[in-house]
Amino acid sequence: MDVFEAIKERRSIRKYKKEPISDDLVLKVIEAAIWAPSSKNRQPWEFIIIRNEDTKRKLAELAPFGWFIAEAPVVIAVVTDPRKSPAFHMVDGACAVQNLLLAAHALGLGTCWIGTMDRERAKEILGIPKDLHLLTVIPLGYPDERPKAPHRKPLESVVHYERYGQRPSKNRS
Ligand SMILES: Cc1cc2nc3c(=O)[nH]c(=O)nc-3n(C[C@H](O)[C@H](O)[C@H](O)COP(=O)(O)O)c2cc1C
Numbered sequence: 001m002d003v004f005e006a007i008k009e010r011r012s013i014r015k016y017k018k019e020p021i022s023d024d025l026v027l028k029v030i031e032a033a034i035w036a037p038s039s040k041n042r043q044p045w046e047f048i049i050i051r052n053e054d055t056k057r058k059l060a061e062l063a064p065f066g067w068f069i070a071e072a073p074v075v076i077a078v079v080t081d082p083r084k085s086p087a088f089h090m091v092d093g094a095c096a097v098q099n100l101l102l103a104a105h106a107l108g109l110g111t112c113w114i115g116t117m118d119r120e121r122a123k124e125i126l127g128i129p130k131d132l133h134l135l136t137v138i139p140l141g142y143p144d145e146r147p148k149a150p151h152r153k154p155l156e157s158v159v160h161y162e163r164y165g166q167r168p169s170k171n172r173s
Contacts, residue, residue: 013110016141
């Protein structure tokens with residue numbers, strides 16, 4: 001799949017088919033994540049592959065906008081290490097997650113970034129050491145919905161030229 005096509009057509013998916021996903025496929029998606037850029041190439045990320053129904057249900061209960069986590073055949077928890085990259089571990093992690101989301105889409109899989117959750121409780125459930133940060137949990141499954149693309153701000157409304165506030169001149173080549 002063309003990279004621009006993957007970027008534009010990826011959607012957050014919140015309804016998944018029951019169809020299982022092989023370990024090979026899950027690892028392929030995570031492999032895309034580890035090729036993301038990171039500050040000083042510190043790669044301050046680790047991934048937990050979760051298939052246990054009880055664990056998924058417990059995580060879903062901790063995410064007010066992630067009730068659908070429990071329905072996904074796989075959930076990937078993304079853990080970052082502030083000690084490896086104090087200033088950038090979350091930025092690095094976000095780069096890795098975006099790679100993961102795009103790779104999943106290119107393989108016909110649906111995902112959704114889960115932002116709000118009781119992270120401390122989720123860390124306990126997943127056995128994540130205190131010093132590490134739980135960036136997000138990503139449900140992964142074959143899509144059972146085709147959401148319309150949500151609105152994006154027009155390009156010209158977010159682009160400035162040379163200095164903030166300078167908009168494109170009409171006769172720009
Ligand atoms: C940091 C972050 C946190 C998010 N948290 C949630 C969430 O908790 N639950 C959810 O359903 N979607 C969540 N999303 C998905 C956004 O709602 C979604 O990306 C946005 O509406 C644009 O839709 P699209 O991904 O289909 O283009 C999150 C996305 C990001 C980047």
